[in-house]
Amino acid sequence: MINKDMTIGEVLKVDRNLAxxxxEFGMGCVGxxxxxxxxxxxAASVxxxxxxxxVNALNEAEGK
Structure with missing residues (x-):
């Protein structure tokens, strides 16, 4: 499960497709x-x- 304290790098290790x-949220600098x-x-704050x-959108998208 994705949470707000995970780094973008950690999220992408869970599922690269979450990029x-x-x-979609305007975070084009994920790389x-x-x-x-x-x-x-x-990142959300910035x-x-x-x-x-x-976080909810990432959890919904995980594994799709």
Whole structure:
């Protein structure tokens, strides 16, 4: 299960296809080295996104 304290790198290790969901939220820099170490909560804050909404979307998309 994905949570807000996971880094983008950890999320992508769970399922590389989740990059598409991150990009849908405007996070086109998922491949940047610095973004890999950023938590979902931090990334959501920087991008003005509701972190809970992002985490829910990632959990829904996982394994599809």
């Amino acid at each position: 598409a969901t991150l990009m 940047c080295p610095s973004a890999q170490a950023e938590t979902l909560a931090e 991008h003005g996104i509701n972190g809970e909404t992002l």
